[in-house]
Amino acid sequence: MNQQDKLILFQNWEIRRIWHQKEWWFSVSDVVGALSESKNSKAYWRKLKQREPQLVTICHGLKLTAQDGKMRQEDCSNREGLLRIIQSVPSKKAEPFKQWLAQVGSQRLDEIENPDLIAERFRSHYQNLGYPEQWIKNRWQSVLTRAKLTDEWKNRGVKEGLEYAILTAIISEETFGLKPSDHKNFKKIKRENLRDHMTDLELIFTMLGEEQTRQETIRNDHQGFDENKISAQRGGAAAGKALEAFEEQTGQKVLSDKNYKDQIKDVKKQQRLLARKKKKKN
Numbered sequence: 001m002n003q004q005d006k007l008i009l010f011q012n013w014e015i016r017r018i019w020h021q022k023e024w025w026f027s028v029s030d031v032v033g034a035l036s037e038s039k040n041s042k043a044y045w046r047k048l049k050q051r052e053p054q055l056v057t058i059c060h061g062l063k064l065t066a067q068d069g070k071m072r073q074e075d076c077s078n079r080e081g082l083l084r085i086i087q088s089v090p091s092k093k094a095e096p097f098k099q100w101l102a103q104v105g106s107q108r109l110d111e112i113e114n115p116d117l118i119a120e121r122f123r124s125h126y127q128n129l130g131y132p133e134q135w136i137k138n139r140w141q142s143v144l145t146r147a148k149l150t151d152e153w154k155n156r157g158v159k160e161g162l163e164y165a166i167l168t169a170i171i172s173e174e175t176f177g178l179k180p181s182d183h184k185n186f187k188k189i190k191r192e193n194l195r196d197h198m199t200d201l202e203l204i205f206t207m208l209g210e211e212q213t214r215q216e217t218i219r220n221d222h223q224g225f226d227e228n229k230i231s232a233q234r235g236g237a238a239a240g241k242a243l244e245a246f247e248e249q250t251g252q253k254v255l256s257d258k259n260y261k262d263q264i265k266d267v268k269k270q271q272r273l274l275a276r277k278k279k280k281k282n
Contacts, residue, residue, distance in 0.1 A: 009125075010034050010100050011093070014191065016064045018076065025076040027064055028085060035091040045075065052088055063161065067191050071161030130264045138203045142195060145207045149214045156217065157224045167213075167225075167232045174236025175209040175243060176202075176255055187259040197259040205246075205254055209239035 008015050013034035016027040032048065033041025049055055058081035066072040077085060079101055086094050119140060126136045153164060169179045176183060180194055187197050195203065213235025216222070222231050243254050258266070 010097060016074070018062050018064060020060075020062055020076075023078050025060065025062055025078050026082060028059055028075045028077050028082070031077075031082055031085070031097075032089055035086060035089045035093050035097060048085075048088060055085055055088065058084055065161075070165065129260075130267070131260075132267055135200055135203075135263075138200050138207075139195065142203050142207050145210050149210045152214050152217050153228060156222065156228065158228050159225065163225045167228055170229060170232040171209045171213055171236035171239075172206075174233055175205055175239040177240075178255070186255070186257050188257070189259050192260075197263075199256045199258065199263065201252075201254045202256060205239050205243050208242060209236045211235075212238045 008017055010031075011034070013030070015030040015034060017024050019025075029041045029045045032038070032045045036044055038044040056075075059075040059077050061073045062076045063071040064074045064076070082101060083098065086097060091097075122140055122143070123136055126139065127133075131139070150160075150164065153167065154160070158164065158167065169181075172183065173179050178186060184190065184192075184194050187194070189197055195206065198206065213231050216231040216234045217228060220227075220231065222228050247253060
């Protein structure tokens with residue numbers, strides 16, 4: 001599982017982080033946004049730096065994935081630096097954030113010693129959000145499939161960030177007829193992780209496209225970005241054909257406009273119906 005560039009949640013606020021110099025570095029604007037609940041966290045952070053210029057000295061410019069999927073340089077700080085920064089943000093969340101920050105640090109050390117903890121924490125995280133068990137299994141498998149593909153890209157000279165994003169968009173467009181950005185719009189989500197809002201079927205066909213792309217890459221020994229575009233097109237097209245065959249056979253559409261909230265509502269509705277049926281039988 002690639003730990004280089006990851007989102008993590010603090011009280012439902014997404015915070016980007018990156019493993020750098022053997023420790024986590026966090027996006028300061030994301031942290032400031034979570035503490036202040038500002039609608040424009042970047043503007044808030046700019047004003048804070050103007051008011052207290054010394055805060056810049058505890059930050060480091062690192063590239064993180066932006067909302068548009070591109071890698072952009074962001075002010076980041078490690079745990080020690082963030083403890084200083086949050087002193088300058090008047091917020092009732094300051095103390096809970098300190099506790100959360102300490103927990104995040106200890107979790108990383110535990111995971112290095114015992115990688116199985118990553119899977120268990122992954123499962124617990126989605127269980128707490130209300131996702132069904134089968135969906136969680138599919139989501140975890142999609143993480144492993146994606147990691148195998150990106151490892152292959154990395155070993156073959158594809159550059160992380162923009163080139164990864166372009167290849168991913170090719171696979172998605174060939175599979176679903178939509179780029180990831182269009183898929184997000186279809187589901188009415190913005191910054192959230194698209195795969196967290198996919199249905200089981202969408203996850204399965206996403207995995208199929210990425211695994212077939214990896215197989216094409218290995219089979220043809222494609223090197224560099226241009227050759228891997230061919231693999232992405234072929235892999236995505238194979239998944240797209242499988243999707244069409246599935247829809248024709250079952251009469252069921254794979255692409256769904258339902259996001260996570262809609263899906264959880266459906267699950268709860270089904271659970272209520274089952275409970276009523278059991279009650280009537282008894």
